[in-house]
Amino acid sequence: MKKKLAVLLAGAMVMASLVGCGGGDAAPAETSAPAEEAPAADEAPAADEAPAAEEEAPAADEAPAADGGTISVGFAQVGHESDWRAANTQNYQDAFSEANGYELSFVDADNDNAVQLEAVRNFIQQEMDYICIAPIETAGWDTVLQEAQDAGIPVLIVDRSVDADPSLYTTQLGCDMVAEGETAGNWLAEYLDGAEAKILVIEGSVGASATLGRTEGFNNIAAQHSEWEILDSQSGDFTQAGGQEVMESFIKSYSDFNVVVCQNDNEAYGAMDAMDAAGITYGVDGDVIIISFDATHDGLQYTLDGKINCNVECNPLQAEFAADVIQKLEKGEAVDAQTIVKDEAFVAPGITSQYAVTMTQEVLDGRAY
Amino acid sequence: MSKLKKITKMQLFLPIFSMILVMLVNVIYDLASGNAPFGFFSISTQVTSSGNTILYGRLIDILNRGSEVAILAIGMTLVVSASAGTDISVGSVMSLSGGMCCMLLAGYGVTNVSEYARPLWVGIGAGILVAVVCGLFNGFLVAYLNIQPMVATLILWSAGRAIGLLLCNSAIVYVRVPSFQFFGSYVGFLPTPILIAAICVLIMALLLKFTALGTFVQSVGINKKAARISGFNSAKIILMCYAICGLCAGIAGITATSRIYSADTNNIGLNMELDAILAVALGGNSLGGGKFNLAGSIIGAYTIQAITTTLYALGVSSAQAPVFKAIVVILIVVIQAEPVREYFKKLSAKKAAAKEA
Incomplete structure (x- = not known):
């Protein structure tokens, strides 16, 4: 019974994050996000059980990942606190457009660390090809980065840095x-x-x-x-x-x-x-x-x-640098542990x-x- | 001797004493570093780049920068007295009020204007109106639905700023019109915020002196049921206190917005509710409601600013400043605590007894 509940809740959260993506370019939808996402944060303990529960019902989550040519990228953004951040977000949405061969799942965490962690966990469950994280906090990323590595998904830490073993992520990209x-x-x-x-x-x-x-x-x-x-x-x-x-x-x-x-x-x-x-x-x-x-x-x-x-x-125009890294990885080339965005x-x-x-x-x- | 005793027994003695003590630190610092000992207190005139002559000095800075908290402290004092709780939404409501004002003056989605999209009074009127509505909302929850004040105001504490961001389309909206900057700059030689705060305090002081408002609020705060039985409409009085608190937040919000001629909704009034509550406490008021002293709260507000300005003047690094601020606040609260005051009273009584014997 408990497991079923966990699956339901996890499903609801995936739906919520999808709704969040849909409203990506409409500002009102973005800003109302905190109210919608607050309950989601409360469900965190339940969602932690989700990976276990998922083994029973994997079919539902596998569907989105099964499309051919496009590269799916999950981007967990900090929020929308400044003009700089808005330009940064827009840049990613432009660079990872469908026309460029990407499928971008964008989550605005509105400066809430718990929301961002859950967004990344969702990306892992959805088996994204790549995950970009603009971390709100530097600490506390080891577990979720390990989960991503176990799932074989390369992670790009963008804009800011994390206090985690560099072997857990592919590259750290940002201004120096x-x-x-x-x-x-x-x-x-x-x-x-x-x-x-x-x-x-x-x-x-x-x-x-x-x-x-x-x-x-x-x-x-x-x-x-x-x-x-x-x-x-x-x-x-x-x-x-x-x-x-x-x-x-x-x-x-x-x-x-x-x-x-x-x-x-x-x-x-x-x-x-x-x-x-x-x-x-x-x-x-x-x-x-x-x-x-x-x-x-x-x-x-x-x-x-x-x-x-x-x-x-x-x-803030960092997406082309991120795209560059992803293209290199696609070709199987090695990338540097640090990617500096030119200022x-x-x-x-x-x-x-x-x-x-x-x-x-x-x-x-x-x-x- | 008896005169001194009279002074020390005055209700406002300790708040004023604390403020003077904070400022005296500067005299010691200036003496130690070889500057003019009363440099901190000197007020001179200064010609600005636009050719106006203004008053200039650290004391003016304290009065100027402390205005917002002083205005908030007026409303907070009433709320604390009447409902034995605090309105933690005032900082957020300041931001909402500023956001509303700038959004109307610039037009939705515009981030930078050099002329008004609507008349100035519409923007300011709407900004203050929305703050009063917020106050009424808080008051309704507390007075009629009996929700704990902190819980009731928690709603707007988180939502107020978010609505402000929504109104401003998540951007900083600049209104670069000289007349909009008036409320945050200078009227003649005096910073306008000082004048705004002074008018607010004066109006409230007159209301308390010439109407029964103070009595109403205090009796509701001391015992809500008893006040109702005596014929006061307790709920209405609490509602009114919250509305006044909202009004104060609106005025403070417009002032803060005008200072930077922009609605920086992410930052305006950030954590200022805590300063307002602290001002009430530093003024020697009980947060448990009942009797209150408005002058104490106002002095408390300027004491907080005096601490901040002193820390700047001493050049204390920003990382350490909060620690010093906390220590000073603890000291002020402790010397005003009932047991400590009792102890000193006993001590002086013993001394007097020893002298007589």
């Missing part, structure tokens, strides 16, 4: 945050050309991989320059309000500074608001150099306007750099997001 920080540092060194720098850093959320990587990368370069001094470093939580508040305080603590490093664009907007209120000029024509990260559309508009001197990209950097008009592209209206119009 440390390299982004180093790019920012290298650009600053080139721009200042030996001049003194008094630097204030507005960090991202405490402990986020982007915060850690960008801080480490920038500090690596700063360590090579004795004429640079990092006066202070505080978290602005990746938000504009946080950037405003931290910058407001920095201005009062330090009367003398000439570089502000903001670890994302939203913080940079906030820092600019605060400097406006204090009558401090910034950007190409101002006293303070602003370095930002992410290179979102609005951020690059500010770069084009000369308000942000240098904006280092974190490229670019952009500088305001009037600046030329070996590390970055000088912004023009064409560059901005040519951006995909």
